[in-house]
Amino acid sequence: MLTRDITEDGNETTRRLISAASEEFALHGFASARIRHIAEAAHANLAAVNYYFGGKEGLYRATLRFLSRQVPAEPSRNRRGHAPEDRLRRQVYGILQRYICGERPSHLGRILAHESMNPTFHIDSLIEDMMRPELERLRAILTEIAGVGVREAELTHAALAVMGQCLLFLFARPTVQQIYPGLADGPDACRRLARQIADFSLGGIARLKKCA
Amino acid sequence: MLTRDITEDGNETTRRLISAASEEFALHGFASARIRHIAEAAHANLAAVNYYFGGKEGLYRATLRFLSRQVPAEPSRNRRGHAPEDRLRRQVYGILQRYICGERPSHLGRILAHESMNPTFHIDSLIEDMMRPELERLRAILTEIAGVGVREAELTHAALAVMGQCLLFLFARPTVQQIYPGLADGPDACRRLARQIADFSLGGIARLKKCA
DNA sequence: AAGCGTTTCAAATTCTTGTTTGAAACGGAA
DNA sequence: TTCCGTTTCAAACAAGAATTTGAAACGCTT
Structure with a gap:
C-alpha cells in the first residue's frame, strides 16, 4: 500500500490513471463516471484505482488536485x-x-x-x-x-x-x-x-x- | 397492464408518480434519478413505475411530455x-x-x-x-x-x-x-x-x- | 539465485439499482 | 356472495459497479 502523496510522484500508472480519469470525469461527472472505463483507457487493472487512490472518491480528489495545478x-x-x-x-x-x-x-x-x-x-x-x-x-x-x-x-x-x-x-x-x-x-x-x-x-x- | 395513454387519464397514482418524478429528474437528471426515491415521494409502490410506465425510461418520457404541456x-x-x-x-x-x-x-x-x-x-x-x-x-x-x-x-x-x-x-x-x-x-x-x-x-x- | 517489498492481475464479494413475479387487496358486475 | 379484471405490495431477481482479496509477477538488493 502506498502512503506518500500520489500527486507528487512520477509513477507511470497513476499518471495514466489520472489522465484517463480527467477525461472520464469531465465527460460524465463523478456519479456517472465508471472506474472500469477509466482503468481500461489507462491500460491499468481495475484494482489499481483502489490500490493507489483508495477508491473512486480518492481518484476524483487526486484528479481535481492535478487539474487545478494545470490551470x-x-x-x-x-x-x-x-x-x-x-x-x-x-x-x-x-x-x-x-x-x-x-x-x-x-x-x-x-x-x-x-x-x-x-x-x-x-x-x-x-x-x-x-x-x-x-x-x-x-x-x-x-x-x-x-x-x-x-x-x-x-x-x-x-x-x-x-x-x-x-x-x-x-x-x-x-x-x-x-x-x-x-x-x-x-x-x-x-x-x-x-x-x-x-x-x-x-x-x-x-x-x-x-x-x- | 395498462395500454391507453397515461398522460390523458386522471389516475391518482400516475399523477403523483409523475409529479414526484418531475422533482427527482429536475434535481438529479435521468441517470442519477432513483425510481425508488420517486416511488417513495409519491407514496406509491416501487413496482408501480413499471406497471404504469414500463420502466424508468417510460416514466421519464411521460414526465417530459407532461412538463412540456405545462409551459x-x-x-x-x-x-x-x-x-x-x-x-x-x-x-x-x-x-x-x-x-x-x-x-x-x-x-x-x-x-x-x-x-x-x-x-x-x-x-x-x-x-x-x-x-x-x-x-x-x-x-x-x-x-x-x-x-x-x-x-x-x-x-x-x-x-x-x-x-x-x-x-x-x-x-x-x-x-x-x-x-x-x-x-x-x-x-x-x-x-x-x-x-x-x-x-x-x-x-x-x-x-x-x-x-x- | 534467494529474499522481500511493490505492483499487477483475475476472480470473488458486496452494494446499489432497475426489473420481474406471484400473491394479496380492491372494486364493481353478475 | 362470487367472479374477474385492475391495482398494490413485498420479496425475489438480475445486472452493473465498486471494492476486496489472495496469488502471481516484477524488480531490486544481498
Whole structure:
C-alpha cells in the first residue's frame, strides 16, 4: 500500500490513471463516471484505482488536485499599463482559454459544470478557487470602466453578465452548435468569441454609465 | 397492464408518480434519478413505475411530455404594438419566468440543463422545442432593434449573449448565490433580473449598431 | 539465485439499482 | 356472495459497479 502523496510522484500508472480519469470525469461527472472505463483507457487493472487512490472518491480528489495545478496562471502583464477596456478583453479571453475552449479540452471547467448540476463534496472549493476569483477580477475591471456613479449591484450583475456569456459555451456548447452550426469552431474561435463577448459587454457597461 | 395513454387519464397514482418524478429528474437528471426515491415521494409502490410506465425510461418520457404541456404559452400581446426594446424586456422576462425562476420551480429547464451535461435520447426534442424557438424569437427582436448594417453573425451572437445571461441562473444559481448572496431572491427577483439583463443587452446592441 | 517489498492481475464479494413475479387487496358486475 | 379484471405490495431477481482479496509477477538488493 502506498502512503506518500500520489500527486507528487512520477509513477507511470497513476499518471495514466489520472489522465484517463480527467477525461472520464469531465465527460460524465463523478456519479456517472465508471472506474472500469477509466482503468481500461489507462491500460491499468481495475484494482489499481483502489490500490493507489483508495477508491473512486480518492481518484476524483487526486484528479481535481492535478487539474487545478494545470490551470495556467493569469499573465501578470494584464494587471496594469493597459486601458481597462483592453484588460476586459484579455480577461474574457483568459477565462475562455483557461476553462472553456482552450487548445486542449478544459477538463476542470467541465467538471465544475457537472458539479453545478450534481454537486458533490468538492463543489465549494471549485467555486472558491475558480469562479469567485474570476468574477472578482471581472468586477474590478468593470468597476474601473464604469467609473463612479454606477451602483454596486449593477456592477455585480455586469460581471455575471460577462460570465454568463462565457459559461454558455461551457454548459451548452453542443446545443449552441446544433442550433447555429459553425459558429464557434475554427482555429481562433476562442479569440473571436472573446472579442464579441467583450465588445457586447462594453456596450452594456456604457449603458449603465449613461443611466447612472 | 395498462395500454391507453397515461398522460390523458386522471389516475391518482400516475399523477403523483409523475409529479414526484418531475422533482427527482429536475434535481438529479435521468441517470442519477432513483425510481425508488420517486416511488417513495409519491407514496406509491416501487413496482408501480413499471406497471404504469414500463420502466424508468417510460416514466421519464411521460414526465417530459407532461412538463412540456405545462409551459405557459408566450402571451400574444408581445407580438406587435410595442417598441422592440420593450419586446426584448418582455421576452427576457418570459424566458426567465417559463424556464428559470418562475414562481414554481421550473423542472423542464433543469431537465434541459441536465440533458446538456449528460445527454439522453431526448436532448434533441428539448433543444428544438424550447431552445431554438426562444433563441429565434430573441434574434428577431434584436434584428429589429439593431436595424440594417449589423452582420448576421453578430446578431446571432447577441441572441446567445442574452440567452447566456439567462441560462447562468439555470445552470449555476446556487453558485451565484454562494458568491453574491441575496442577489437573486425576493419576490420580484425575476422581474429585476429581466430588467437588468435586457438593459445590459440593449447597451450591447447599441454598440454593435454604432460600430456597424 | 534467494529474499522481500511493490505492483499487477483475475476472480470473488458486496452494494446499489432497475426489473420481474406471484400473491394479496380492491372494486364493481353478475 | 362470487367472479374477474385492475391495482398494490413485498420479496425475489438480475445486472452493473465498486471494492476486496489472495496469488502471481516484477524488480531490486544481498
